[in-house]
Amino acid sequence: MKIKIFKNQYTFKPSLIPLIAFIVALSILIGLSSWQFKRLAWKKNLIEARVSMFESDPKPLNDLKNPSEMEFQRISVRGKLFNEFEFFMPALSKNGNNGFHILIPLKIDDNQYIIYNSGWVPLQKKLKEQREKNIIIEEKIFSAVIRIPGRKGYFQPENDPVKNFWFFVEPELMEKELDFKLEKSFYLEASDNGPNGFPLGNQTRIYLRNNHFQYALTWLFIGFGLIGVFISANLKKN
Numbered sequence: 001m002k003i004k005i006f007k008n009q010y011t012f013k014p015s016l017i018p019l020i021a022f023i024v025a026l027s028i029l030i031g032l033s034s035w036q037f038k039r040l041a042w043k044k045n046l047i048e049a050r051v052s053m054f055e056s057d058p059k060p061l062n063d064l065k066n067p068s069e070m071e072f073q074r075i076s077v078r079g080k081l082f083n084e085f086e087f088f089m090p091a092l093s094k095n096g097n098n099g100f101h102i103l104i105p106l107k108i109d110d111n112q113y114i115i116y117n118s119g120w121v122p123l124q125k126k127l128k129e130q131r132e133k134n135i136i137i138e139e140k141i142f143s144a145v146i147r148i149p150g151r152k153g154y155f156q157p158e159n160d161p162v163k164n165f166w167f168f169v170e171p172e173l174m175e176k177e178l179d180f181k182l183e184k185s186f187y188l189e190a191s192d193n194g195p196n197g198f199p200l201g202n203q204t205r206i207y208l209r210n211n212h213f214q215y216a217l218t219w220l221f222i223g224f225g226l227i228g229v230f231i232s233a234n235l236k237k238n
Contacts, residue, residue, distance in 0.1 A: 051072075074143070082106075088103075091203075117169075147186065149186070161174075
C-alpha cells in the first residue's frame, strides 16, 4: 500500500507484515478498552444495587434464601450472643480513633452460629471487665448488615489466633477456637450501638474499587500512541 500525502511531499508505505501486526495489536487494544467500559457499567450497577440494599428497610434473615449473595443487605434476626468467645480486630472508628471491633458468635437457632461484629470500642474498653455495662446477655432481635468474609490483602498481616488478633474475618480459622461450627459464607455487622453506647455499631463502609474508566482510557491512549508510532515509522519523505 502506497499513499502520497502533503502535496506528494511524503509517502506512507508500510510493509505487509508490520501492517498486519499493527492491525492485530490495535484491535486488541480497542477490545480491551471496550471491555473495560463494559466493566465500568457493570461495576456502577453493582455499587448502586449494594447501596440500595444498605439503605433499604431491614429484612428478616430467615426470609432470605441466599444471604451470601446479598452483601450489605440490612437484616433483623433473633439470637443470643456467646460472650465467652470474643475475637479482637484492630480498627479505626469512622472518626479515625484507634480501637477494636469485637466479634462474637451469634446463635440464631440450634444449628447455626454466625460471626457478629458487635461494633467498635476504644482501646481502654478492650477487656471485658472494662465494658461490663456494654455486654448484651439476653436473647434479643439484632439489627445488622450482611457481609462476606474477605480475602487477605496483599500487605495485610496474617490472623493471629494465639494473640487473638484478627485483621480480617476468617470463619474457618475462628471455628478452630470454638467447640461448634460457624457459618462460613457470610457474617453480620451491627447496625446499632451496644448498651450504654458501646460497642459503636453502624461501622459498615461500602467500598468497591472502580478504576475501570481509567483502565479503559489507558488502553485507548496506548492505541492512539500505537497509531502515531506506526504512521511516523512508515512515513517517508520523497
